[in-house]
Amino acid sequence: MQTEESAAVTGPAWTSSRSGTYPGRFPLSVERHTMNLVDRLVPGVTTVTLNARYYALHGLVASEVDRRGLNLAAAQNLLRRAEVTIGAVSTRHYQRNPAAHEALSRPHAYDTILPQVRAGQVDLDRLAAPQVYAQPNWGFWPAYRGSEMLLRIVTRTNEIGPGERLDQSAVQAGLRDVLELLDEKTLDVDLLDAYEELCVCRAVDSPDGAWLARLLAASGTDADGTRAAVRRQTLRMIARCLQLTEVYQVSTDVSQFVAYAPESFEDRVLTSLDLTAEWRGLILRNHSVAAWRGLWAWLVNGMSGLTTRSQFTDRFAEALPDVAVADFLAGLPHTSTPAGRAAPAEHDPDLDAAATPVRCLGVLCLGARRAMELRGRELHGFQGHDPEDIFEELAPAWLAAQLDRWKPRSLRDFARWLAEVMLNRSQRLALAKARRDPRSGTLKIPTRVHTRDEFVFRDSVESSGGAALRWDQLAGILAGAGLLSRVDGVWTLGPRGDLIV
Incomplete structure (x- = not known):
């Protein structure tokens, strides 16, 4: 009998008893259009780029690696020690003055560094060792690398090198003291306090923060369609919203304002920005994304043990009123105002x-x-131009066609059919994403839901929620560079906010 790692099996053999599945993400793949458009509208920031000063820090490291001509291992060590140093200073300052960090995310590896800060001494040698404060050899740089390359802060030359938009004099002026601490074996709290200006919150009034603010704001960019020009429009839109309404949470409050508020349709600045309408369409589409994911999570998490397909679909049907599809549709709130603008139907109190x-x-x-x-840019933001995306299964236009066909028929029968569509789609997508594990030879299938003949069961809990618009992460990055600020929970323009108004 051959082992599991064998490349081929000749004759009968026992298969592995280990599961070939693992919890996958995006089981219905309803997020693709939203995530692709967000990537275009917020270039240079992702869901894992959390603090502005790391952009400058990685630029400083890239410059130093280039200057010293370091090999790969030495470059990685330098970067890890620099990140731990910044993390230690920032963790200490966060503990002493949390108000200064109100608009910012905590420094990377905060939970790992904090116990040593509280003990009075950070072991830089131990924390910066491979796979200690961060698993990748490059520390947290992989989370920033794509964004920093897009902004041309770094390049892949020799794995990490200075990019053409890196202002080496600015990052040296703001962060050169990091280099003085890299040879220390330990960092005690007195030393951390003495180098407080290296904290992630201090980029707001430092030369490296000023450089990054100008780079993100792209105030000299006039060429329509460039990534920098697109980002600038998004930044200007958010800044204008902060001037027009009170914002406590950017992703929630700005979304509702842009989608539905009369001012977003009338304000001179917002209407002059092409991306305002596109963002509005995207925000409205994200409600559908959240609804699909919420419905799927309700169906999956409601299963208890082995369930028949009919039980799976009947549970959805029996939770709905016994009416025709047309009657259900007629009872929904209006989606447009008398003026033809988007109405806040998704937030209707009865529906909520x-x-x-x-x-x-x-x-x-x-x-x-x-x-x-x-119509127009709102429709483009809502569904794009690709017919394959527009009419893909579960897309809004596809659902509109199905609802039209089902109008005279039972809503409960429609629900049974729709639950089958969702279940079958989840299985097709899981198999399409399946990959062979090169170490074990096992076919790894990303799914939480399994079907066996007429039975369905789950092996873990499904999550819900809409696709991330990245606005909260963007606001934190902008605050770190001084473009935005947050005081007593309210977001406002920061000391460098004039760059984006």
Whole structure:
């Protein structure tokens, strides 16, 4: 009998008893359009780029690696020691003055560094060793690398090198003291306090922060369609929203303002920005994304042990009113105002108060209606131009066509059919994403839901929620560079905010 690692099996053999599945992400793949458009509209920031000063720090390291001509291992060691140093100073300052960090994320590896800060001494040698404060050999740089390359702060030359937009004099002026600490074996709290200006919060008034603010704001960019010009429009839109309304959480409050507030349709600045309408369409589409994911999580997490397909679909059907599809649609709130603008239908109080399956299906039907109502850049933000995406299974336009066919028929029968569509789609996508594990030879399938003949079961809990618009991460980065600020929970323009107004 051959082992599991064998490349081929000749004759009978026992298969491995280990599971070939693991919890996958995006089981219905309803997020693709939203995530692709967010990537275009917020270039240079991702969901894992959390603090502005790391952009400058990595630029400083890239410059120093280039200057010293370091090999790969030495470059990685230098970067890890620099990140731990910044993390230690920032963790200490966060403990002493949390108000100064109100608009910022905690420094990377905060939970790992904090116990040593509290003990009075940070062991730089031990924490900066490979796979201690961070698993990758490059520390947290992989989370920033794509964004920093797009901004041309670094290049892949010799794995890390200075990019053409890196202002070496600015990062040296703001962060050169990091280099003085890299040869220390330990950093005691007195030393951390003495180098407080290296904290992630101090980029707001430092030369490296000023350079990064200008780079992100791209105030000299006039060429339409460039990544920098697109980012500038997004920044100007958010800045203008902060001037027009009170914002406590950017992703929630700005989204609702841009999507529905009369000022977002009338304000001179917002209407002059092409991306405002595109963002509005994207925000409205994200309600459908959240509804699909919420409905799927409700269906999956409601299973208890082995479930038949009919039980799976019946649970959805029985949670809905016994009416025709047309009657359900007629009872939904209006999606447009008399002036033809987007109405806050997705936040209708009756819909908000409804049980999860009713609310999610209602929001999905509103999205299907919007696919027929929106025009121009709003429609582009909502569904794009690719026919394969527009009419893909579960997309709003696809759902609109299905609802039209089902109008005279039972809503509960429609729910049974839709639950089957979702279940079958999840299985097809899981198999399409399956990959062979080169170490074990096992086919790894990303799924939480399994079907066996007419039975369905789950092996873990499914999550819900919309796709990330990256606005919270963006606001934190902008605050770190002094473009935005947050005081007593309210977001405002920062000391360098004039660059984005």
